[in-house]
Amino acid sequence: MNPATIKQLTELAIRFRDERDWRQFHNFKDMALSMSLEVAELCELMQWKNGEELSAHLVANRQRVGEELSDVLFWVLVIANDLNIDIDDAFRQKLEENAKKYPIDKSKGRSTKYTDL
Amino acid sequence: MNPATIKQLTELAIRFRDERDWRQFHNFKDMALSMSLEVAELCELMQWKNGEELSAHLVANRQRVGEELSDVLFWVLVIANDLNIDIDDAFRQKLEENAKKYPIDKSKGRSTKYTDL
Amino acid sequence: MNPATIKQLTELAIRFRDERDWRQFHNFKDMALSMSLEVAELCELMQWKNGEELSAHLVANRQRVGEELSDVLFWVLVIANDLNIDIDDAFRQKLEENAKKYPIDKSKGRSTKYTDL
Amino acid sequence: MNPATIKQLTELAIRFRDERDWRQFHNFKDMALSMSLEVAELCELMQWKNGEELSAHLVANRQRVGEELSDVLFWVLVIANDLNIDIDDAFRQKLEENAKKYPIDKSKGRSTKYTDL
Numbered sequence: 001m002n003p004a005t006i007k008q009l010t011e012l013a014i015r016f017r018d019e020r021d022w023r024q025f026h027n028f029k030d031m032a033l034s035m036s037l038e039v040a041e042l043c044e045l046m047q048w049k050n051g052e053e054l055s056a057h058l059v060a061n062r063q064r065v066g067e068e069l070s071d072v073l074f075w076v077l078v079i080a081n082d083l084n085i086d087i088d089d090a091f092r093q094k095l096e097e098n099a100k101k102y103p104i105d106k107s108k109g110r111s112t113k114y115t116d117l
Numbered sequence: 118m119n120p121a122t123i124k125q126l127t128e129l130a131i132r133f134r135d136e137r138d139w140r141q142f143h144n145f146k147d148m149a150l151s152m153s154l155e156v157a158e159l160c161e162l163m164q165w166k167n168g169e170e171l172s173a174h175l176v177a178n179r180q181r182v183g184e185e186l187s188d189v190l191f192w193v194l195v196i197a198n199d200l201n202i203d204i205d206d207a208f209r210q211k212l213e214e215n216a217k218k219y220p221i222d223k224s225k226g227r228s229t230k231y232t233d234l
Numbered sequence: 235m236n237p238a239t240i241k242q243l244t245e246l247a248i249r250f251r252d253e254r255d256w257r258q259f260h261n262f263k264d265m266a267l268s269m270s271l272e273v274a275e276l277c278e279l280m281q282w283k284n285g286e287e288l289s290a291h292l293v294a295n296r297q298r299v300g301e302e303l304s305d306v307l308f309w310v311l312v313i314a315n316d317l318n319i320d321i322d323d324a325f326r327q328k329l330e331e332n333a334k335k336y337p338i339d340k341s342k343g344r345s346t347k348y349t350d351l
Numbered sequence: 352m353n354p355a356t357i358k359q360l361t362e363l364a365i366r367f368r369d370e371r372d373w374r375q376f377h378n379f380k381d382m383a384l385s386m387s388l389e390v391a392e393l394c395e396l397m398q399w400k401n402g403e404e405l406s407a408h409l410v411a412n413r414q415r416v417g418e419e420l421s422d423v424l425f426w427v428l429v430i431a432n433d434l435n436i437d438i439d440d441a442f443r444q445k446l447e448e449n450a451k452k453y454p455i456d457k458s459k460g461r462s463t464k465y466t467d468l
Contacts, residue, residue: 003122003123003124003205004122004123004205004208004209005120005121005122005123006120006121006122006123006126007120009123009205009208009209012208012209012212013212016212016215016216019221019225020219020221020224020225020226021225021226022224022226022228024226025228025282027167027168027171027172027284028163028171028172028175029163029167029171029380029384030281030282030284032156032159032160032163033160033277033280033281033380033384034281035156035159035189036153036156036157036160036274036277036387037274037277037278037281039149039152039153039156040153040270040271040274042149042152042196043149043150043153043267043270043271044271046145046146046149046267047264047267047268047271048259048264048462050144050146050261050264050401051144054144054145054146055144055145058145058200059200062200062201062202065196065200065202066197066200066202066203066204066207066210066211067207067211067214069193069196069197069202069204069207070204070207070208070210070211070212071211072152072189072193073190073193073204073208074208074211074212076186076189076190076193079182079186080183080186083175083176083179083182083183084179085179085182085183085186086183087183087186087187087190088120088121088126090183090184090186090187091121091126091129091187091190091191092121092126092129093183093187094183094184094187094188094191095129095130095133095187095191097184098133099133102137104136104137107137107139108136108137108138109137109138109139109141111139111142111399142399144401146263146267147398147399147401150263150267150394150397150398151398153270153391153394154391154394154395154398157387157388157391160384160387160388161388163384164381164384164385164388165345165376165381167284167378167381228282237356237357237358237439238356238357238439238442238443239354239355239356239357240354240355240356240357240360241354243357243439243442243443246442246443246446247446250446250449250450253455253459254453254455254458254459254460255459255460256458256460256462258460259462261401261402261405261406262397262405262406262409263397263401263405266390266393266394266397267394269390269393269423270387270390270391270394273383273386273387273390274387276383276386277383277384277387280379280380280383284378284380285378288378288379288380289378289379292379292434293434296434296435296436299430299434299436300431300434300436300437300438300441300444300445301441301445301448303427303430303431303436303438303441304438304441304442304444304445304446305445306386306423306427307424307427307438307442308442308445308446310420310423310424310427313393313416313420314417314420317409317410317413317416317417318413319413319416319417319420320417321417321420321421321424322354322355322360324417324418324420324421325355325360325363325421325424325425326355326360326363327417327421328417328418328421328422328425329363329364329367329421329425331418332367333367336371338370338371341371341373342370342371342372343371343372343373343375345373345376
């Protein structure tokens with residue numbers, strides 16, 4: 001498949017919803033809750049494993065991780081759509097802001113939060 | 118700006134990380150935890166508000182919502198990258214699977230979980 | 235059964251763990267992650283339901299809700315134990331602090347966050 | 352202070368709420384969401400730290416950890432109260448169930464999930 005734009009993936013997600021007439025259920029709180037449940041499913045794959053064991057487990061379960069990440073992405077795209085947020089644009093702006101918060105010379109190789117830099 | 122592909126946004130995210138030499142901190146558990154913290158920030162915008170009041174509040178705070186969604190998206194892209202998951206492809210496959218789990222004729226206008234359809 | 239103290243419930247939780255020799259797995263990050271997964275299971279019971287329908291659903295599933303709340307409580311008690319936190323004492327202190335943050339005359343009948351009071 | 356029972360801590364929590372006339376805001380979804388936000392605050396204390404560094408950080412911030420755990424506990428008690436769940440009893444029953452799911456001889460020293468034992 002050709003690489004998709006965010007816009008195209010959003011259209012797929014919205015078409016999926018509209019075909020099922022599900023927008024009526026998609027209030028923002030339940031959508032955000034659903035996103036958090038998908039993140040929990042991702043985290044569950046990591047429970048009680050760490051270091052090399054964790055990495056190996058995730059590599060072995062890449063298919064499953066990809067599904068959970070896709071489910072999270074679904075809600076990112078749908079919530080953005082419903083609020084008329086251009087997530088493509090928002091993402092690039094946010095990275096630029098983060099670049100200001102974390103100037104390379106101050107943050108290189110350090111995990112310190114920007115408020116403590 | 119032109120519409121970006123998922124691949125291009127991923128490249129921006131990885132470049133941001135590499136410029137700061139942060140890959141060393143990015144074990145999967147902390148990345149998933151970070152994703153869940155960003156979802157929490159999104160949810161915090163919705164706390165104690167519902168219905169019309171919630172929608173109006175989010176519309177009024179679209180900029181902020183877009184930032185939180187972007188932060189979630191950042192971790193989706195970076196985790197996928199680090200596991201060599203083609204998230205673009207994974208997303209389309211997952212939608213197809215969901216389409217099978219939720220056939221239009223059975224699920225139209227119903228919020229029932231597929232296991233109960 | 236007689237009403238238990240927090241201390242007694244903590245002892246039950248720790249005995250359960252020690253009998254299985256599980257302390258070795260209980261690093262703080264995985265315990266906090268586990269707590270968040272239990273909260274997710276609680277939230278899952280609430281997905282796509284609201285208002286009267288939600289309340290009725292939870293009443294009908296009180297047993298299940300009680301189990302999820304117990305799982306969350308388990309981690310509260312075990313994390314507190316492992317950090318030598320007197321959660322009983324901490325809880326009462328926190329309520330007193332919250333009482334200062336939210337003076338009755340300013341916060342009565344209002345859901346406003348203390349920073350905006 | 353004398354060791355408190357779960358019942359006494361619940362009474363303190365409910366009195367705190369009633370004095371502020373806040374029950375009107377306490378629908379179950381927002382309470383569960385609030386619980387998840389408190390867990391996120393706990394997790395935030397653990398972000399990007401692991402092993403000895405994490406433990407030392409939490410010991411140094413025991414006061415803060417105790418506050419977050421207390422906030423989680425608050426919602427456990429209030430949700431249980433509002434559903435007439437005897438959390439004290441539920442907790443002991445859940446431990447007994449877990450003891451059956453994880454028999455000592457099969458689970459000792461193993462982090463395997465009960466479904467895989």
